Amino acid sequence: MPGQQFEYDERGSTFYYFLASFYAFVLLPLTYYFWPREKERERNSDVKRCRCEPCIQKEAARRSKEPYKNLKRKIIKGHLLVGWVGLICIIYKAVNIEIEGAEYDxxxxxxxxxxxxxxxxxxxxxxxxxxxxxxxxxxxxxxxxxxxxxxx
Incomplete structure (x- = not known):
């Protein structure tokens, strides 16, 4: 359109808003998907399990085959925590940007x-x-x- 004027963001202040929205768009589903909920399932399923000696040994053998499961859960929680701290820092930076559109007098x-x-x-x-x-x-x-x- 003729006569239309664009205002460019020379200082890059809108970049933080874009980055925060994209980061939140990615982080929210990842948090929902990777948030560990398996312990609740295990607690609820304890009632349904058999308590005889062979079944208990079988369950212990199954758990010993997955030694890194707890480590994996901790790593996932750590990454999610770092991601949320990063998102909070980006939002803080976006909120504290100086207003550049001061009136010229x-x-x-x-x-x-x-x-x-x-x-x-x-x-x-x-x-x-x-x-x-x-x-x-x-x-x-x-x-x-x-x-x-x-x-x-």
């Missing part, structure tokens, strides 16, 4: 009232440009801001 830069006349604006511009001129030991960024405010 040339009168505030020139230390003038908004009802100042053209003569007052010129006088204040000359005074501030003398103080902040880079050749006279002033700050060049402040001088550029003063010049832009005067032109506006």
């Amino acid at each position: 040339p009168y505030a830069i020139l230390n003038l009232d908004s009802s100042a006349t053209l003569a007052e604006i010129k006088k204040q511009y000359r005074k501030l440009s003398m103080e902040h001129h880079p050749d006279r030991g002033g700050d060049s960024k402040v001088f550029v801001a003063i010049a832009k405010a005067y032109q506006a």
